[in-house]
Amino acid sequence: MGKGANxxxxxxxxxxxxxxxxxxxxxxxxxxxxxxxxxxxxxxxxFVYNVTSFKKNHPGGAKIIEFYAGQxxxxxxxxxxxxxxxxxxFAKCYKIGQIDPNDKSNEKLSPDVxxxxxxxxxxxxxxxxxxxxxxxxxxxxxxxxxxxxxxxxIVLFQMLxxxxxxxxxxxxxxxxxxxxxxxxxAEAQAGWAQHDYGHSSMLSKPKHNNYVHLFFMGFxxxxxxxxxxxxxxxxxxxxxxxxxxxxxxxEPFFVVGTVEPRRRAEKNVKxxxxxxxPFTIQQYLFPIAAPLLFPLLFQWTTIRHAIRRNKYxxxxxxxxxxxxxxxxxxxxxxxxxxxxxxxxxVRLFExxxxxxxxxxxHIVMDVHDDVDYDSWLHLQIKATCNIEKSWxxxxxxxxxxxxxxxxxxxxxxxxxxxxxxxLVKSLCEKHGVSYVIxxxxxxxxxxxxxxxxxxxxxxxxxxxLISSL
Numbered sequence: 001m002g003k004g005a006n007x008x009x010x011x012x013x014x015x016x017x018x019x020x021x022x023x024x025x026x027x028x029x030x031x032x033x034x035x036x037x038x039x040x041x042x043x044x045x046x047f048v049y050n051v052t053s054f055k056k057n058h059p060g061g062a063k064i065i066e067f068y069a070g071q072x073x074x075x076x077x078x079x080x081x082x083x084x085x086x087x088x089x090f091a092k093c094y095k096i097g098q099i100d101p102n103d104k105s106n107e108k109l110s111p112d113v114x115x116x117x118x119x120x121x122x123x124x125x126x127x128x129x130x131x132x133x134x135x136x137x138x139x140x141x142x143x144x145x146x147x148x149x150x151x152x153x154i155v156l157f158q159m160l161x162x163x164x165x166x167x168x169x170x171x172x173x174x175x176x177x178x179x180x181x182x183x184x185x186a187e188a189q190a191g192w193a194q195h196d197y198g199h200s201s202m203l204s205k206p207k208h209n210n211y212v213h214l215f216f217m218g219f220x221x222x223x224x225x226x227x228x229x230x231x232x233x234x235x236x237x238x239x240x241x242x243x244x245x246x247x248x249x250x251e252p253f254f255v256v257g258t259v260e261p262r263r264r265a266e267k268n269v270k271x272x273x274x275x276x277x278p279f280t281i282q283q284y285l286f287p288i289a290a291p292l293l294f295p296l297l298f299q300w301t302t303i304r305h306a307i308r309r310n311k312y313x314x315x316x317x318x319x320x321x322x323x324x325x326x327x328x329x330x331x332x333x334x335x336x337x338x339x340x341x342x343x344x345x346v347r348l349f350e351x352x353x354x355x356x357x358x359x360x361x362h363i364v365m366d367v368h369d370d371v372d373y374d375s376w377l378h379l380q381i382k383a384t385c386n387i388e389k390s391w392x393x394x395x396x397x398x399x400x401x402x403x404x405x406x407x408x409x410x411x412x413x414x415x416x417x418x419x420x421x422x423l424v425k426s427l428c429e430k431h432g433v434s435y436v437i438x439x440x441x442x443x444x445x446x447x448x449x450x451x452x453x454x455x456x457x458x459x460x461x462x463x464x465l466i467s468s469l
Contacts (some may be wrong), residue, residue, distance in 0.1 A: 008071065012299050024097030025099075026098065026099060028103055028105040031048060032045060037069070039069075040054060040055060040070075041096075042070075042072075043048070043072045043099060044070050044077045045074055046099045047095055048097045050096045051094055058228075060229065061230040061233055063233075064233045067237050075376035076376065080233070080411070082200055116373070123375040123427075123443050127375065127377045127427065133423060134423070137420075139413075139416040139419055140412055140413075142201065142202045143246070146413075149194060151216075154193060155186075156287075157182045157183070157186035158186035158187075159178040160179075161181075162179070162183075165179040170333070184349040187220070187347075189398070191221065192399070194239070196398075196413070196414060197209045198217075198228055200411055201352075214314070214356075217317070218318045219312075219320050220321065222318045223298070223318065224302045224314040226305065226306065226309065226314050230429065236407065240365060241365045241369070241383075242257075242259065247362060247363075247402055248363060251264070253285060254454075255279050255307070258457060261279070261308070261457035262457065264458055265458050265462040265465055269465045269466060279455040283449075286447060288450075290351065290356055290359075291351050291352040293351045294348070295347040295348055295351065321438050325339075356444055359442070360387070362383060362403075363450055363451075365436070366382045368382075377427070377433065378433065380408050381404055384403045385438065385443070386402055386403055386405075387435065388401065388437060389401060389402075393440055399414035399417055400414075402421060404421075404435065404465055
């Protein structure tokens with residue numbers, strides 16, 4: 001279905017690279033054949049690249065390239081990169097040809113698919129204009145004052161928590177709770193800060209952002225920066241796409257969306273397991289699972305990732321956080337067990353904060369299979385929604401209340417996201433694309449409603465399949 005779709009989309013981008021055209025002309029039918037991890041071709045600006053050998057060295061991880069194997073990766077490439085000249089210069093050795101301008105793959109499309117593809121072409125053109133407008137408005141330029149003050153407030157909360165714990169923690173449980181609140185705020189806000197630097201939102205060169213990213217992710221949070229980059233890039237490349245976005249791979253405890261519940265039911269029936277885990281109660285399980293995500297899963301997977309991938313700098317950056325935390329808490333409690341309990345509760349509340357915010361923008365939206373002709377706008381916006389702007393929402397969510405704009409422009413400094421919102425809303429209105437925005441409380445509540453609906457769909461499919469045996 002998508003062989004000609006890529007040809008139609010790519011031919012209308014009007015942003016071909018400026019270097020001389022390669023002599024080899026390649027059809028989209030040929031490109032589509034190279035769509036596996038062991039045989040991986042991608043198309044950027046109508047040029048075809050064989051990145052099979054390169055992807056393992058890709059700074060953003062191999063998976064993100066594999067997701068676009070046999071597809072047009074132009075828009076995702078433009079969204080993720082800032083240093084285009086350097087990247088294109090490096091990519092020359094992987095270039096194997098150009099898409100044939102006379103390719104006839106589009107003639108194989110059915111009328112309904114062709115209509116959808118033509119709509120995506122129009123969206124791509126207009127989105128390109130919006131991005132150019134954002135660049136002219138200076139929205140990709142950071143406020144160093146904002147990032148400095150945000151970083152300082154994180155360090156101050158962390159130090160304040162340790163100060164209270166050292167000086168008053170052994171005398172008063174109220175002081176321990178106040179210190180805990182300060183440390184949780186520092187850890188949660190460091191999570192939003194590292195998110196900015198991980199997207200290269202502040203400094204012009206990615207490697208310089210990586211150093212600051214390492215500080216917040218390693219020294220403040222005690223986690224691997226490379227692990228976050230690997231996981232988060234997959235999420236941004238194919239948000240809410242089944243089997244590609246790690247944020248919607250929630251098995252074995254949750255099913256999400258409208259497609260996955262039936263597939264999970266079919267799998268359960270094939271396994272011939274009666275009285276299988278009832279997904280009809282998953283909306284009650286989420287408030288319990290959300291706080292446990294960090295202390296029971298992420299805490300260990302991030303360290304394991306760094307060890308398995310030999311990310312020694314990540315490991316070294318984590319050590320000071322654990323030494324400092326243990327020194328402060330042991331000096332207060334004089335007990336290793338109590339030190340561990342305090343650390344567990346920091347992770348517990350930090351996890352709840354992060355999980356509710358991150359999931360309210362996504363799992364309540366469309367969870368779907370990959371569609372290779374989707375425009376960047378359509379791919380991102382059907383998987384994301386916004387939360388209303390307020391000073392508290394901006395701070396509490398790390399400006400991810402503008403999740404739509406962030407997904408469309410992942411390298412845009414977050415303090416500028418609200419400025420591009422009117423243009424994005426206007427673009428969506430023009431093309432009949434749903435733009436969802438809601439209050440914070442409603443966004444949280446919709447998580448539970450969405451899980452309830454998906455659980456019911458699973459139950460209906462499961463009962464139907466069982467009765468047909």
